[in-house]
Amino acid sequence: MTIDLVRTACALALAASALGATACDSRPDHVIARRASGELPRTDPLSSAWDGLPEHEAPLVAQNVIEPHLTEASVTKIRVRALHDGRWIAFRLEWEDATDDHNVTTTVFSDAAAVQLPRTREARPTIMMGNDGTPVDILFFRAAWQTADNMGELYPNMPPIHHPPEAAAEGPARQEMERHYQAGVGAQNPTVVRPDGASVLAFSAEGYGTLSPPEGGYAATGRGVHRDGRWYVVLAREIGEAASSPVAPGRSVVAFAVWNGSNGEVGSRKNRSEWIELEIQGGGS
Amino acid sequence: MARVYNWQLGREMDYPYEGSRPRKQWAGVFDINKCIACQTCTIACKTTWTSGPGQEHMFWNNVETKPYGFFPLGYDVRILDALGPQAWQGETYSGQTIFEAAPSGERLLGWRPEDEDYAHPNIGEDEIKGRIDRGHAIAIPHEHWMYYLARTCNHCTYPGCLAACPRQSIYKREEDGIVLVDQQRCRGYQECVRGCPYKKVFFNPHTGVSEKCIGCYPRFETGEVSACFAACIGKIRLQGWISPPDQAREDNPIDYLVHVRKLAVPFMPQLGLEPNLYYVPPIHVPDAFLVQMFGPNAPQAVRTYREAREDPVLRGLFCLFGSSDRVLSRFRVDGDVAIGYGDDGDEVIRVPVTEPIIERPATDRLYQIRRVNTP
Numbered sequence: 001m002t003i004d005l006v007r008t009a010c011a012l013a014l015a016a017s018a019l020g021a022t023a024c025d026s027r028p029d030h031v032i033a034r035r036a037s038g039e040l041p042r043t044d045p046l047s048s049a050w051d052g053l054p055e056h057e058a059p060l061v062a063q064n065v066i067e068p069h070l071t072e073a074s075v076t077k078i079r080v081r082a083l084h085d086g087r088w089i090a091f092r093l094e095w096e097d098a099t100d101d102h103n104v105t106t107t108v109f110s111d112a113a114a115v116q117l118p119r120t121r122e123a124r125p126t127i128m129m130g131n132d133g134t135p136v137d138i139l140f141f142r143a144a145w146q147t148a149d150n151m152g153e154l155y156p157n158m159p160p161i162h163h164p165p166e167a168a169a170e171g172p173a174r175q176e177m178e179r180h181y182q183a184g185v186g187a188q189n190p191t192v193v194r195p196d197g198a199s200v201l202a203f204s205a206e207g208y209g210t211l212s213p214p215e216g217g218y219a220a221t222g223r224g225v226h227r228d229g230r231w232y233v234v235l236a237r238e239i240g241e242a243a244s245s246p247v248a249p250g251r252s253v254v255a256f257a258v259w260n261g262s263n264g265e266v267g268s269r270k271n272r273s274e275w276i277e278l279e280i281q282g283g284g285s
Numbered sequence: 286m287a288r289v290y291n292w293q294l295g296r297e298m299d300y301p302y303e304g305s306r307p308r309k310q311w312a313g314v315f316d317i318n319k320c321i322a323c324q325t326c327t328i329a330c331k332t333t334w335t336s337g338p339g340q341e342h343m344f345w346n347n348v349e350t351k352p353y354g355f356f357p358l359g360y361d362v363r364i365l366d367a368l369g370p371q372a373w374q375g376e377t378y379s380g381q382t383i384f385e386a387a388p389s390g391e392r393l394l395g396w397r398p399e400d401e402d403y404a405h406p407n408i409g410e411d412e413i414k415g416r417i418d419r420g421h422a423i424a425i426p427h428e429h430w431m432y433y434l435a436r437t438c439n440h441c442t443y444p445g446c447l448a449a450c451p452r453q454s455i456y457k458r459e460e461d462g463i464v465l466v467d468q469q470r471c472r473g474y475q476e477c478v479r480g481c482p483y484k485k486v487f488f489n490p491h492t493g494v495s496e497k498c499i500g501c502y503p504r505f506e507t508g509e510v511s512a513c514f515a516a517c518i519g520k521i522r523l524q525g526w527i528s529p530p531d532q533a534r535e536d537n538p539i540d541y542l543v544h545v546r547k548l549a550v551p552f553m554p555q556l557g558l559e560p561n562l563y564y565v566p567p568i569h570v571p572d573a574f575l576v577q578m579f580g581p582n583a584p585q586a587v588r589t590y591r592e593a594r595e596d597p598v599l600r601g602l603f604c605l606f607g608s609s610d611r612v613l614s615r616f617r618v619d620g621d622v623a624i625g626y627g628d629d630g631d632e633v634i635r636v637p638v639t640e641p642i643i644e645r646p647a648t649d650r651l652y653q654i655r656r657v658n659t660p
Contacts, residue, residue, distance in 0.1 A: 069390030181337030
C-alpha cells in the first residue's frame with residue numbers, strides 16, 4: 001500500500017510539474033540528455049525544445065577546498081536539462097539569482113556558470129578541475145561576455161576620451177594599434193579575444209588554476225537570459241569523436257559551477273556540484 | 286605556507302611560496318624631501334603605458350599628499366587598520382604581516398577598493414595635517430606638516446599580488462625582479478587587486494584583465510631607467526639594483542643608501558612584502574607617523590639625512606640622483622666629483638658635487654657696459 005501511495009504522489013507531482021510547480025520526487029537522480037527531435041537550441045535557453053525534458057536538480061556547495069574559499073554557498077541548487085543532436089550537446093542550466101550581474105567592477109563580478117566534463121568517458125578526474133594527466137573540459141559562461149558595451153553601461157557619464165588607437169583608420173591599422181594599447185588583446189588572452197564575442201568559451205584544465213584553451217580545441221557556444229530573478233543559460237559544445245567523447249551516447253559524468261557576481265564570487269570563490277552521472281540517450285526525445 | 290626570510294622585518298615570515306630571490310632586483314630610492322608633486326612622473330607613465338581604453342583610472346605612478354592624500358582612497362589606512370597593532374622590538378617586527386593575518390580560507394589579508402575610490406587620484410592635494418591657527422605659521426618647527434609621496438609598484442620580493450593569484454598568472458622575473466601580470470593567463474579574478482596592499486594592480490574593465498606597472502622593463506633591459514625616473518624634474522629619484530643585506534656592496538648606490546647608511550627606508554615594511562622602493566623619509570614628520578609609514582629606522586634616517594651635507598660620500602651620491610637616463614650600478618666620489626657607472630662598468634656620468642661659482646662683475650670693462658640680470 002505504501003508503494004502505491006508513493007506512486008500516486010509521484011503521478012500527482014508530475015501533473016503539478018506540468019503546471020509549473022516543483023516536484024522533487026519526479027526528477028531523475030542524474031542528468032539525462034535526450035536526442036533532439038528538431039533543431040538543437042544551442043543559444044536559446046528559453047526555447048520550447050527544453051519543455052518537458054527530464055530535469056535534474058543538483059545541490060551546490062561552497063568551494064572551500066582551494067584558497068581563496070567561498071565561505072557560504074549563495075546558490076544551493078541548480079536545475080539541469082540536456083539535449084543532443086548527435087553532433088552537439090547542449091546543457092540548459094537554471095538557478096535562482098535576484099540580480100543580473102553582467103558588468104565587472106572592482107567590487108562586483110559577472111554572474112557565471114560552468115559545465116565540467118572528463119576528457120574521456122571512462123576517466124574520473126578529481127572534481128577540482130581535474131588533475132595532472134587527467135584533464136577536464138570546461139564550458140564557461142560569463143554574463144559579462146554577452147554584454148555589448150560594458151564600459152558604456154558602467155560609466156554612462158564618462159566624457160568622450162580620444163584613445164590613441166582611434167587615430168588609426170578602421171581596419172588593420174586600427175587593429176594593430178589596439179594590440180599595442182590593450183595588452184590583453186596583444187597577448188591574445190582567450191577571455192579577451194573571443195570569437196565573435198562569444199558568451200560561452202571552451203576550456204580545459206588539469207587541476208585548479210590551470211584553465212586554458214583546450215589543445216586541438218572544440219567548438220562551443222551558448223547564451224544566458226536573466227528573467228524574473230532566475231538565470232537560464234544554455235552551454236553547448238561539439239560532441240567530437242564518438243569513440244572517446246564524454247558526451248557521445250552512453251554514460252559519463254558531469255559537474256556544474258555557478259558564480260553570483262554581486263556576492264564577490266569569481267574564480268575559486270564559487271558554488272559547485274559533485275560529479276553527477278550523465279546519461280546520453282541515443283533515441284529521439 | 287613556506288617560511289621565508291624578510292630582512293626588512295628582521296625575521297622569517299609565512300609566505301605561500303618558497304623564498305627565491307631573483308638574480309638581480311630592480312630598485313629605486315626616492316628623496317621625498319625634494320619632491321614637489323609636479324606629477325611629471327605620473328604623466329610620463331600615463332602617456333607611455335596607460336592611455337588605452339579601460340585604463341582611464343590607472344596611474345601606475347602617482348604622487349599623493351600625506352597625510353590625507355591617497356590613490357586609491359584610503360589604500361594605506363584601510364590595510365593598516367585591518368592589520369591591527371604593528372609592534373617592533375628594535376629592528377625586528379613582532380606584529381603580523383598580511384600573510385600571517387590571513388583570514389580562514391584566504392591566502393592573505395586583503396580588500397578591494399570601490400570603483401569610486403579611484404575617481405579622485407589627487408584627493409587631499411597639499412592639505413596639511415591640521416588647521417593653521419594664529420601663531421602656528423611662524424613657529425619653527427611648524428606644528429603642522431605634509432609631504433608628497435611618489436609611488437609606483439614596489440616590485441616586492443614577496444609580492445602580495447603574486448601570492449594572491451590562484452592561477453599563478455603573476456610572476457617575478459629572475460633577471461631583474463620585476464613583477465608582471467601575464468596578460469595571456471590572467472582571467473580577471475582581481476585577487477591581485479585585493480591582495481596588493483599598495484593597490485598598484487588595476488583592473489581593466491574594457492579588456493576584463495588586470496594590469497600593473499611593468500617597471501618599464503623594455504627600457505630597463507637596455508640599461509635605461511624607467512620613464513617615471515627619467516622624467517623626474519626634481520631629481521628626487523635614483524634607480525638601480527638592491528642586494529640582500531648580507532651581499533650589500535658599498536659601491537652600489539642603492540645598497541649604500543639602504544643597507545650601509547640606512548638612510549633610505551621601505552614603505553610600510555610591516556606588511557611583509559619586502560618592497561623595493563626606498564624613501565629618504567620626510568624631515569618634518571613626527572617620529573610616530575614616520576615609524577608607521579617607513580618602519581623603525583625612519584627617525585634615524587632623518588637624522589642621517591640632516592647631516593648628509595657634511596658627509597662627502599653622501600653629498601656626492603645625492604648629486605647623482607636624476608643625473609642620467611642610465612641605470613647606475615656603481616658609484617664613487619672622488620674629491621669634488623661624483624661618478625656613476627653602468628652595468629657594464631663603463632663610466633656613465635660625472636657630476637660636480639659643488640657647482641662652480643662664477644662671479645661676474647657688475648660692469649663689463651671690455652665693452653664698458655653695466656650687466657643687467659634678465660630673468
